[in-house]
Amino acid sequence: MSGRLTVIGLGPGNADQVTPEASRAVTEAKFFYGYKPYLDRLELRPDQTRVASDNREELARSKDALTKAAEGHDVAVVSGGDPGVFAMAAAVCEAIEAGPAEWRAVDVAVVPGITAMLAVAARIGAPLGHDFCAISLSDNLKPWELIELRLLAAAGAGFVIALYNPISKARPWQLGRAFECLAAILPGTTPVIFGRAAGRPDERIEVYLLADVEAEKADMATCIIIGSPETRIIKRGEKPALVYTPRSSTGRTK
Amino acid sequence: MSGRLTVIGLGPGNADQVTPEASRAVTEAKFFYGYKPYLDRLELRPDQTRVASDNREELARSKDALTKAAEGHDVAVVSGGDPGVFAMAAAVCEAIEAGPAEWRAVDVAVVPGITAMLAVAARIGAPLGHDFCAISLSDNLKPWELIELRLLAAAGAGFVIALYNPISKARPWQLGRAFECLAAILPGTTPVIFGRAAGRPDERIEVYLLADVEAEKADMATCIIIGSPETRIIKRGEKPALVYTPRSSTGRTK
Known part of the structure; x- marks a missing residue:
């Protein structure tokens, strides 16, 4: 009963530069992991939960998010800019490669963003x-x-x-x-x-x-x-x- | 009476990856210059005019667009992906540098996009x-x-x-x-x-x-x-x- 993990790129910080794909991904997820300033950009509903962490804790954050997703939840990891450029997508992949087998069964998607x-x-x-x-x-x-x-x-x-x-x-x-x-x-x-x-x-x-x-x-x-x-x-x-x-x-x- | 030229990045081709900033820029412009397949992605109103040109005609397209903008019009040049990455933004700058003084008086803006x-x-x-x-x-x-x-x-x-x-x-x-x-x-x-x-x-x-x-x-x-x-x-x-x-x-x- 594997869940889903979406790594979402929020762009440089202007709401006008967040793609509709990223906005929709935010609407669909239930648990949000990220560096606090990026989480602060989101307007979440009461049924959505944020788990803020500090800068330089990318790998620990990825593991927490994968653990949650492997339990069957809809999880988002948010990044500023593009998540594939010096950001969270690589950290999530590193965690998957080194982690337990059930993390490989999680549906992983990356939503690109405008990088700095x-x-x-x-x-x-x-x-x-x-x-x-x-x-x-x-x-x-x-x-x-x-x-x-x-x-x-x-x-x-x-x-x-x-x-x-x-x-x-x-x-x-x-x-x-x-x-x-x-x-x-x-x-x-x-x-x-x-x-x-x-x-x-x-x-x-x-x-x-x-x-x-x-x-x-x-x-x-x-x-x-x-x-x-x-x-x-x-x-x-x-x-x-x-x-x-x-x-x-x-x-x-x- | 200088107009405005906006170079708009439409992203890789999925409407979900067009930023709100790019969509708004499309709404605001009156004349659209671009390679035909990119223009074909736009849903324009009857008061908006498209001027399609072929691939590899980037400099001529830029000059046409700048001429129109310098006459006082709201002009858009559209690019797939990001206009700053092997695309129209550099061609427009080249045309401005080599062109008449009035082209430097045009308000130029570039709207970034998700590059391929x-x-x-x-x-x-x-x-x-x-x-x-x-x-x-x-x-x-x-x-x-x-x-x-x-x-x-x-x-x-x-x-x-x-x-x-x-x-x-x-x-x-x-x-x-x-x-x-x-x-x-x-x-x-x-x-x-x-x-x-x-x-x-x-x-x-x-x-x-x-x-x-x-x-x-x-x-x-x-x-x-x-x-x-x-x-x-x-x-x-x-x-x-x-x-x-x-x-x-x-x-x-x-």
Whole structure:
């Protein structure tokens, strides 16, 4: 008597960017597991139960949710953004793989959402308009050396780079170090976008050049997009500048 | 008397994955420019006008739309997926940068959407659960050598790779060649996902191993996700397998 577990992506935080599929999935579930700020976005009915947990408790949260679903309940795990991008879908899969056989019998579904880099990119033009990559800057779950290797490989090959989890109280120096690495191989004129709370009332989207960027202006909720050497800024007088990466590429890396 | 141009992302093709923000933007615009199959997804009112154009006419379409908007009209350019990912937002920016001054005075907005790789990933688990990149395999706008360089750089550094525009009648051999390049540095057991029409009635999501994959099973509308050496397949008996990339990484590349 296995239940159902749906991992739901709520998008960047603006109700207008929650898909109808995600809204319907919220209506159908009975038990909601998630990081409290994401659960706070939901308007639940009295017959729906929320089980809030802290950040960095993704695996424990996944196990609790799977246990509940395996008992036959309709369970949701909620994520900001897209649950498949540095979020809960992978944690749920990890728990299933390592867990008891009955967890494999749970009906698992993932409902995609607008991930932060897409929301930020949309507010500034089209910085992800050509080949790009997404890197989590958190070295909680991988060695810092690997992050540097990926930054250099990506920038050296001309990818635009979106950074998730750029900075936190426990990880204060990593973002500054990442910019130093990138500055060694990218032009100082490379556009860098700091996007926070895209589409929300407290939105803040700022464009810097790599030579001038200051890591301390970012926080946990910032998504950072670092252009390629081909990324361009269009000045528009009083209107905000547009930043975009052309669809064509010559392969210029300096 | 400048108008407005909104670049709207309609998601992968399932009405349930069109955000309320995108639906509202469709309601508000008067003139719609786009590739015909995307325009066909809209239910327009009699006072709304559609201007269909062909694939590969992105720049001409952008210019037409900007001309109309600069005359003071409310104009929409529609894209499948997310307009910022290998789609219309960059084409519109290119046209603005190269165009007359009045095009810079147009109010431009981009409405993000669920891009194909997120929709495909959601249907199979969490293959994009760790660092990943997106590469357009089309060599219409960049040299093939650059594509190979990026494939090798990404795979060598342990990124999961999403391929857009993998194959077409005019580009029949590129995908097979890409798999050959990747097979030289990735294990033959690396999972490869072919995702077509995710979330639509004709959806087809298939999982292969890199050693066995056949390029000719893909078509223009397929989004391909190639795992990293850390990507895993969870067998679940009668239920479909889950494919995911763990949140933690040791940096293993073989």
